[in-house]
Amino acid sequence: MTRVALSRMPGERVLAVEGESVRELALADLAAYVASREPDGVRWVWDDTARWLPPLLAAGVRVARCHDLRLGHHLLRRAPAASMVAGEESGHWDRLGPSTVSDPTLFGIDEAAEHLQAHLEDARQLAAVAASPDTARLSLLLAAESAGALVAAEMSFAGVPWRLDVHEALLLDRLGPRPPRGARPAKLEALAVELREVLDAPGLNPDSRPHLLAALRRAGLEVDDTRASSLRRLEHPVVAPLLRYKQLAHLFSTNGWAWIDQWVRDGRFRPSYQPAGSTTGRWSSNGGGALSFPVQVRPAAVADEGWRLVVADVAQLEPRVLAGMSGDRALARSAQGADLYQGMVDDGAVATRNDAKLGLLGAMYGATSGESGRMVAGLTRRYPAAFGLVEEAARAGERGQVVRTLLGRGSPTLGEAWSVDDDAEVVDPDAQTRRRRAYGRFTRNFVVQGTGAEWALCWIADLRRRLWALGSGAILDRPHLVFFLHDEVVVHTPAALADDVVRAANEAATTASALLFRDLPIDFPLNASVVSSYAEAGKP
16 A cells, blocks of 8 residues: 655645655645545555644545554554664654644644654654564554544544534523623522522532532531532432532533533534543543533534434443453353343353343452452353453553553553652552552453454444445535544434444444454444434433
């Protein structure tokens, strides 16, 4: 496949390197150049997809493939099976952070970072992968990671369809009219007044945790925190209005009018995603609450007229991933069908579905006591490969060793994970032991959660390809992804293509399973809903 490396140059210029061919072009001509080369099956190589792709999308240009050097660099630096050769710009690549949806421009103020030579870093990364004993797996991971970056940028460009009138009506109903800047909405202020009266605390600021704790204690309530779960255990007239206040205050602060002003434009919620934002490879958000739709505002996520939202999520992703990556055929047999836990019951491994869930989640999260710990001990004999894999990952972590996902993403070191100096003298041996055990619990889960993230990347990469083939015209005229969270996707699609989108999502899940687990068939059944509003998803 042809690789074309793009680098930013001073003076609104771009350097394009294709093998031995080198050419310069004006930034203004970049979109036309990329569009002209796309039919050749080019893989575009650049420093950060979030910086290069938005201007291309705005110009109506979609790219099929890319290699994101920033993501690749950080992945290969930590991959146990790869060794990156340092170059003259390595320090800049080490420090290169992600661009954000609010700042997708090609040229910025950091000259050193702006003019990194993409073709040189690409050569270093290709050499590191070629020299690795896990070339095939690392190549797949890098391709999936970069495809995920394309999905993230396209989702920010497309946005989630958002009915501003529905959202504002919801806020009016629950909070009252929009307040002046710095003031509480009327209904929230009324609850604050009620709290002050019930607690006999005229100066109470219920948004201040110390103030609220002090007022509760003066009222004779022994509390250590103000979490809703703790408050519900109390017997006092303040509980009901305080819980209501906390609920509405959360709505006001996280998805109120200020959130609308910042994140909703032209009938779309446009958040900023950060692929590989966590150490396991899971995504995080640069803003807008991209990784969650609070139940309170889901009614505002409404498909356009004549369109639908296809919402699909994977049932029991990580337990199925554990079966596949460990090669445990007994657990893989239980994973056939829609409910892996019930499959374990039907296989005679446990008596109830709850026992299966307790035991399997206990193995992945390190339960050693109670009912979950008892189930782990019994299931280890039934599924030795699966339970042995996470146990070995935990022991490796306790020894201070780095572990890896199926495709080769490496965990942070013990020192990185706990922000301490491993070479420093340990004063308290017991504290060191506790720290190593805690790190072992982290590595136990890392291998499964990280491989789950790899499966999900392969899923959305293949789904993106299939969605493009369903329609015609520009991205926004075809079915397109608008939301992704670990094990769930939302596709905005013309209503007539909704069933095709559901089929594509299922076929992409099958493809992802085959890519990762090859000869061991693992079912990844989807729960799919075709709805007009996201609030309707999952309802019969």
